[in-house]
Amino acid sequence: MLSFLKKSAADTEPAGQSGWLGRLKSGLARTGGQLSSLFAGGGKIDDELYEDLETVLITSDVGMDATSLLMADLRRHVREQHLTDAAQLKEALGACLLRLLQPLAQPLDASGHKPFVIMLCGVNGAGKTTSIGKLAKYFQNQGKSVLLAAGDTFRAAAREQLMTWGERNNVTVIAQQSGDAAAVIFDAVQAAQARGIDIVLADTAGRLATQAHLMEEIRKVKRVIAKALPDAPHEVLLVLDANTGQNALSQTKAFDEALGVTGLVLTKLDGTAKGGIVAAIARAHPIPVRFIGVGEGLDDLRPFVAEEFVAALLELNDD
């Protein structure tokens, strides 16, 4: 049973409930709780059951479009596999969701360039700066040297916020008094080259896609990075808050159009929000999900693993 989950669960962590999967799950428990009670009875598969399932997807921010797709997929699955027992439906939904999300699970490979320049973007308050703090730790754990660029020159004390993450990680932060994000990041990339640094993490100010001048500004930041180092940035990460509803899809499209987003970071999964929006993204505008954020600490960042995400969202475990 649940063979598709076994491997990864065993691989990553000795699934202690205090582990990250446990934390993620406890956050996702509401959805899972609903599901478990739905399927506990082992009754028959009927319309009501399908509707309850649809409810679970909708309330996880999966969105109407991806929900319809998943429900159609599930019905087909049930027909083809001749499923009759309600208890089997849970696993079947897991399989459908996994099929949708699996293509997004492409880990970030930061080798191949030195320095490897990563630029972060996203709406206000999504978790860009915090994610940089965590990413710095993540890369240092891999034995890489890291440098941070304080590219949020707009928000009050944004620079100081990043400096603190620099101190916590004991890495250099390049910052200026000036208000020009592109100039700061340009400097940082050059400094990284001069110092033989492996990874540059560039912070940017939060912005909404409706602010045309700010979207133009961030395009310029990207162009200027390329002037400091051709090919750079090597990764453009869009940071999405798991609390976000359907607007996350517009965000993905808008930032991708402006910058060519190469990866997503889904933050705040330690809360009650389910992050189902990635299913909508997988359906309408797929971009790899590189990492998930599961807390405010240095260690609260994990690579995105589709099996684990699905398992946590639907609370698909063997118990």
Next chain:
Amino acid sequence: MLDNLTQRLTGVIKTLRGQARLTESNIQDALREVRMALLEADVALPVVKEFTAHVKEAALGQEVIGNLNPGQALIGVVHRELTKLMGEQNVGLNLATTPPAVILMAGLQGAGKTTSSGKLAKMLQTQQKKKVLLVSCDVYRPAAIEQLRTLAQQLEVDFFPSDLSQKPVDIALAAHDYAKRHYHDVLIVDTAGRLAIDAEMMDEIKQLHAKLNPVETLFVVDAMTGQDAVNTAKAFGDALPLTGVILTKLDGDARGGAALSVRNVTGKPIKFVGVSEKMTGLEAFHPERMASRVLGMGDVLSLIEEAHREVDQAEAAKLAEKVKKGEGFDLNDFKMQIVQMRKMGGVAGLLDKLPAQLSQAAAGSKVDDKQIDRIEGIINSMTPAERAKPELLKASRKRRIAAGAGVQVMHVNQLLNQFEQTQKMMKMFSKGGMAKMMRGMKGMLPGMGR
């Protein structure tokens, strides 16, 4: 945005035409579309269910008035009920207490608490001449205190310093004491973002509340929030006796269904909305506008209000008077409208606020500021008499004007066409009725309705 309600209902409406009353069977499809539209706008599912049931009840048996069709009548009902649910009218702060009146901010990480604290301080200081003190109890997020300190400095509002070694409750009490001794009217207490399931942190803010006894406890929520808004709002509402809500980041393109979820779950009024990162970007909440936004009907009302703000008031009053008296709306007025449009940020700025359907049509017809320049050029080439009496414009005059403005006669004709449409719309407007005006709005934008 393709998925707005008006558009969704267009198909359904066709099947409803010619029926005189809203009945269980003729609104079923339409109601399903309403449900879908609300879900796509991020209204939480339980709230959607309750709301559609309510709408159904309110709609059944309603007569379809005049030349409306049942679909339009239903939109009317939906909009009305939605507005009701949002709270009917704007509610401000209640600071009536022995000073200092304490305002406590609460919400998830990154919701906009610190920024809103600054904005509130600014608003109270400049509009109500209050002496305000700001304090941060966020000893967790890096540079959170520094962020508020910077804002206070920018705003020239008093700031009570705190540091990471202190306990939030101690900071708050010290600030309260300071405010009392220095005769501050208002103390705004910023807090760290917290998850509703973080028992320890929720306990901390409960304690803050107990010790401070604030007159206002404001739940700050991001307008982009999805379905989980109900859970979060419920948890904060259960933990704290909230007095109101601030909905932030409404300057984005999120439909903002969370407003409805939060309002429904907490039962507390949305008192303010954040519409910019700047310290001036805090506005009163308007339920009706929010209802239109959630339904994808465009922020027509705020468009009108903005027009009021940006536009020469005397001119506008003259025009309103003219329209009211049913006097001719002439080309001079038309030109004035165009000048106003410029002031409001040109076509792009305007399009943002139009109902989705119209702005789409407009985008499709490639209206741009160049066209507006052309229109202005054409009107400038007319004599005052011609502007006041457009019916004077026969072929020879049109040729002269076209030559003067460096355009083709065709363009002059186009402009006159648009002018006529606008004139019609103005007539409708003078007879009242937002719905009529919205339908007529097409004529207002050059290049549309072709």
